[in-house]
Amino acid sequence: MRWIWLDGFTAFESGVKARSIKNLSLAEDHFAQHFPGYPLMPAALIIEGLAQTGGILVGEKLDFKEKVVLGKVLKARFDRDFLAGETLEYEAEIIMVRPEGSTVIGRVFCEGKLEAEVEIFFAHLGPSWSKSEAAGGAGDDNFVFSSELRSFINQARRLDAQAKKAKAAAN
Amino acid sequence: MASQDEIFQKVSATLVEALNVDEDEIRPTSTLTGDLGAESIDFLDIVFRLEREFGIKIPREELFPEVAEGNNPEFMQDGVVTPKGIEELKRAMPFADFNDFEKDPRMTEFSNLFTVKMITNYIQDKLARGGR
Numbered sequence: 220m221r222w223i224w225l226d227g228f229t230a231f232e233s234g235v236k237a238r239s240i241k242n243l244s245l246a247e248d249h250f251a252q253h254f255p256g257y258p259l260m261p262a263a264l265i266i267e268g269l270a271q272t273g274g275i276l277v278g279e280k281l282d283f284k285e286k287v288v289l290g291k292v293l294k295a296r297f298d299r300d301f302l303a304g305e306t307l308e309y310e311a312e313i314i315m316v317r318p319e320g321s322t323v324i325g326r327v328f329c330e331g332k333l334e335a336e337v338e339i340f341f342a343h344l345g346p347s348w349s350k351s352e353a354a355g356g357a358g359d360d361n362f363v364f365s366s367e368l369r370s371f372i373n374q375a376r377r378l379d380a381q382a383k384k385a386k387a388a389a390n
Numbered sequence: 391m392a393s394q395d396e397i398f399q400k401v402s403a404t405l406v407e408a409l410n411v412d413e414d415e416i417r418p419t420s421t422l423t424g425d426l427g428a429e430s431i432d433f434l435d436i437v438f439r440l441e442r443e444f445g446i447k448i449p450r451e452e453l454f455p456e457v458a459e460g461n462n463p464e465f466m467q468d469g470v471v472t473p474k475g476i477e478e479l480k481r482a483m484p485f486a487d488f489n490d491f492e493k494d495p496r497m498t499e500f501s502n503l504f505t506v507k508m509i510t511n512y513i514q515d516k517l518a519r520g521g522r
Contacts, residue, residue, distance in 0.1 A: 290431040290435070315438065319434055320434050320435075320438065322438065340431075340434075
């Protein structure tokens with residue numbers, strides 16, 4: 220089963236902030252049961268999308284040498300329900316990164332309006348001695364930054380490079 | 391310099407946030423895991439919150455040391471910490487109260503050393519040394 224709860228990054232500022240997008244499609248299986256006639260996106264899956272956005276942000280800051288795992292949801296506030304057909308924008312901002320763990324604040328925007336805010340604590344499981352990590356981080360034998368996420372990681376790095384280039388040109 | 395009572399109040403407020411418990415559940419003798427329901431991930435969260443609350447740095451394993459069970463027969467035998475092991479623990483955790491643990495030094499009782507009073511003592515000592 221694929222466990223990816225975002226569709227792609229839209230902005231990435233290394234070590235600071237990232238934005239991603241999630242289209243809520245009625246084709247997603249969970250909407251059939253959650254709930255019949257009222258396709259409500261489960262808050263837990265929104266938190267997972269924010270954690271994936273923030274986890275890649277933190278992981279990239281640490282060169283993917285640590286496994287960044289959602290440890291605890293410190294705070295969560297949802298102002299409304301999110302239904303199939305809507306497009307959510309996730310934003311993750313780093314509050315603190317330490318060798319043992321990190322904290323990010325995740326925000327959900329819909330049509331430009333802030334609709335939910337979640338504070339997430341990640342535990343760092345330490346460097347693994349897997350081949351893919353030795354070769355530079357993500358890969359099939361890294362259960363957090365798996366090859367499934369590789370396209371996102373490449374996309375994030377591309378966006379970061381573009382933003383840096385634009386900033387340099389503006390200066 | 392903050393008094394022990396002021397430190398206790400701030401530690402309590404930190405634990406209310408971190409463990410989602412009521413303030414009146416928190417007593418100096420409360421154990422973090424047994425009485426307040428802390429899980430392993432909460433210990434790291436508590437450390438980070440205390441650092442922010444008191445403006446101090448808490449090095450890894452200084453407040454909540456991890457003890458590798460059964461690694462050294464000098465320190466532990468059949469799940470019971472030896473007198474030598476207790477001396478080692480006292481050196482690693484000078485802010486903990488070992489009275490009860492010395493009476494029943496089974497490793498399963500180790501987590502009961504982590505009390506609210508232990509955190510308060512640690513912070514008081516840390517602040518007295520200028521946060522170092």
